[in-house]
Amino acid sequence: MRNDWQPKLGDKFVRSPRVKLHPLRRVLGIPGLFSTAYGDVGSSIYYALGLVALVALGATPIVLGIAGILFVFTALTYAEGTAMFPEAGGSASFARHGFNDLTGFIAGWALMFGYIVTISISAYTIPSYLGYFWEPLKASPIIHTGAAMGIVCILMMINVIGVRESSRLNFSLAILDIATQVLIIVLALLILFNPVVFWERITGYWPSTPNLIFGVAIAAIAFTGLETVSQMAEETRRPQVRAPRALVLMTIVVLVIFAGISVSAFSAMTPAELGSNWATDPVAGIAHNLSAAIVPNELTKGFSEPAHQIVVAYVLQGLRSVLPVLVALLAATILFIATNAGLLGISRLAFSLGRFQLIPAELSRVHPRSKTPYISIIVFTLIALVLQMPGFFGPDVFANLGGLYAFGSMLSFALAHLSILALRVRKPDIPRPFKLGWNVQIGQRDLPVTTILGLLGTTAIWIVVLIMQPYSRWVGLAWMAFGFGMYFLFRRLRRVSPSQTDGSPTGLTGDKE
């Protein structure tokens, strides 16, 4: 009997309570985890580069490098936390275990904000790439914003109805995405890269100090989706081992690709062009300039054999025509999937928070027919639409969304770092399948240096956003204030202490008929 059947990507199971408490049936492996997370993180390359260049100009590669270091620290912190608590919730889960429900709520609520902004910004970028086919999609603020809002509405309806998505398609797109980006990097390095020009573009367009500092904060958007691995951990077989490995693998790939694409962008155009004409579709800008630089007759001069010249010229001519179309279609598809991933992520997170009574369970209510958490999907989609609305009146919405993302995600990441440190102090004996090295001893406790640095970095960025970005400050603080009001009122009605420590989940949060 053949017995080589292996679960494919997306084949995940869990036993439900029949007679006794259900153990999880986890199937997802490292490739599955990696491709899902890369689909999220990798999509940010299609907008982060332009957004960062808009603020940091010539310092973009440096700023992305600094953010990259911070990303490594945060990924390591998540690796320890996820291995300890392989459950949906990410930083909210770490904070709940490390401190109490209130801290878990703050982390979760901030994370939700990050997800909402991810939905807004991913959808907002799609029309820019599709502008290759119809210019007004990119050029007209009204058509651009209207199209972005339409995309969010379509995804809302799809998710409320609960259309089945193909995990194989996601995996194939992640591979095609990496392959296309590697192709762009290789071609740009071969055809466009000039170290002198590259250096001149960095020094000649060096930003002001406030812009440099704010650029580091904005660069955090390059690493959206770090939470995904943590969220998927509960569906992973041997999450204690596989989640940290997937995080490390994803970190390496993302950093390499981001470095390569940054160099390609600076080889293809000036930082001013990148931050203006191509701010919302930077990879399309690279493809456009690369395509213009591919002159088959010039590039085939090195080949002595006429047959070789003809073949290479044919291939180059094909690349020249195909590359901009491929980038436009691929970027739009990947950003569409990333927007959808944001919607799925936030509804799962809402369900997880509702389970621990951190937000009202009504938000997680499941539709009796479609079996989807329709209330959370509709509510959070509407908020994402509201965040896109300023786009009708001007182009500032793009930078503002970047600031808002930094506000939510940095607060959430800072609390994740703080919680891992607190867990080292308060619960030193808890099993840690993945324990971070490079520790300093403070008192009787070993505290990881990377987590301390991560905490300092993310907190500093959050403060920078708070001080330098009035829009992010007020919108972000309003979001948190609304959340606090809801949390305390809800807890009071439920007669549960707001600062209860590590409460157990409520029995049911599903549909009620």
Added chain:
Amino acid sequence: MRLERILVAVNGKDSDVEVVKLACDLAKKPKAKIFVVYVIEVKRSLPLDAVIESEIRRAEETLARAEDIASNRDYEIETDLIQGRDAGPAIVDEAMEKEVDLILMGFTHKKRFGVFNLGRVIPYVLEEAPCRVLLYREPMGLR
């Protein structure tokens, strides 16, 4: 045909009754063990272990009915409730874990866009299951 362990996949439809009866009949002579499984498909917008009351209630009723049918035939069965993103892989995974010799599934005759249609789950199990698969189709007109 060696028959020591049988997996019956039920889904709350009318065909479940006949499928469980058939499993008992097949299992009786070789004294095979019967596992009955119900898979709840959870949408990706929910955590995999989300407790969806109505679905669990329906699954519990279906499995309880299967137990009753088996009990009427003096047979003991083991029941399980699994939550997964897709029923097909969940059934195959269960079959692998339980090392069954046969998967038994029932379905009702149905058409989609005027064409006979087996749905998603049965073709997946037929394609991927390492063991034998036996399908039971309800007579036409019965629902």
